[in-house]
Amino acid sequence: MRRFSPAFLIPALIAAPALGHAGLVDLILGKRDLEVITVTDLSSTGNFVPAATPDQPQYYVAASLGYRDLGGYMAGIEAPPSEVVLHLISAELAKQGYVPSTAHSPAPTLMLVYTWGTLNAENLYGGDPSAPPTQLNRGQIVRFLGGQKVGMDDNFFNPLTAPVRGLTVYNFEAERILDVARESFYVIVVSAYDLESALQKKRLPPLWTTRIAAPSLGFAMGDVFPAMLAIGGAQFGRETPRPVWINANDKFTPSVTLGELRLVEYLQDNPLPVADVSDAVIEKK
Template sequence: MRISLPPAGLLIFLPPVLFVAACVSDSGAPPTDVTVAAERSKAAPNFEPPTAEAPAYYAFRSIGGVELGAIYAGEQIPPRDEVEPLVEKALAGRHYLKAGKGTPPPSLVIAYAWGSINAEDGDRRTRERMLSLVTTNKMNLEEGSVDLARNPPNLDDGRYFLVVAAFDRAELKAGRKKMLWRSKLSTGSAGTTLTEMLPSFLNAGADFFGQDGLPAVLDGKLKEGVVTIGDAEVVPDKAKSGQAEDRRPPAVPKNASQPGPTED
């Protein structure tokens, strides 16, 4: 049985809110941080994330790559076959396993979308959508609220995003869309590409899958490193000193999982 998918708007955006230009800050620096806006739906406030002892099995559904708002030449949206393996790996690390032959039937449908969104002067609707990417349903988004005064990230240059959401599969099969949780990962698009940012999205934000609360801004792990040179030190040759070199393969984390084949 094929389950109908929710529209992209249900996955990506909260209901329209008033965008307040005074909330936007401009650092002028290339983006390296990832904004994570993770929320549970009102229908599933007590959702319990899976564990290694009790993993959750899911069926994948791709909403696809999209370009929203103004379209800029040269902006590349990676194809599904580049995005899905990254999302699958991140989910497996958090005990969400793709269902297939030899696994229990899926209880979830994991849907995901990715792309870019760029606003133009006077384009209020797109700016509202951009703001919704970096906020959650736990915030008061009325004009003049304390939450809006907490300086959402700069939206002037547009944003790259990846949205991952979980739905109750039994409810979908019955024709009802019951979203359990949604994680919206995004960054400013100036100075980088979506292909470069996808691993950073998932490295920084996958721990928030199934979580709930206020947005967080995390290091996207693209900042330049610093090498400190200290005093020279003589290191004994292990072979000559009679110590065998350790050539064992690196240990595999206890919670690593091998997902099964894709379920159609």
């Protein structure tokens, strides 16, 4: 992954984020490869639930939490319509064997919850314009990217217990995650809950949660979501011992653009039975 952070470019990229995702970044950095990082965590209960397959599907009802800015806020990001994102997520789930419940299907056993949006680096700039900013949420991004699976637990960013950099030897994967965590990301999160327990309002952790992330600089959200799902969807419901890090080259990208039949053929054209609970969550907060 290329690194480029001259101080004179920071004001331009902040003042024009929409341009930064397209022409300006390509002009300065050249075209970047799309990198997708996927992490799936299983709970103790989820370890006893096998992942779905096309031959042995699992049926679900779903709720959408909608678009979220999970990290710092950045103006100018154009999110694709919710119905487009929901169809992409549902189509990839169906490809992996997770099928929305209907009146004619077997009874559902899962409740799936979706959310997507950004996980932007939150930087604090001091009075010296030549000094690098202080990133306030690097630990949050490291955890999202699966840092705990490569040796960085919650104590890693605790000032009382964190190891001193330079005296500690990190493994390659930890170094890589720590390095890329300086960037901002587009993210998709799918969590699966036991439906019966959810209906009984039992407070149990999800059976599994899959987090898909891709660095956002140089890309438009609507352009990369299909590729993120096509790459990361294979990990739905499947524990990842390490973060799965895949570089999508130019030959791969065109096969997962919006409207590609292979992404939608697993679902019929009927409206998706996904409850939108995003407004309820916002009001509760």
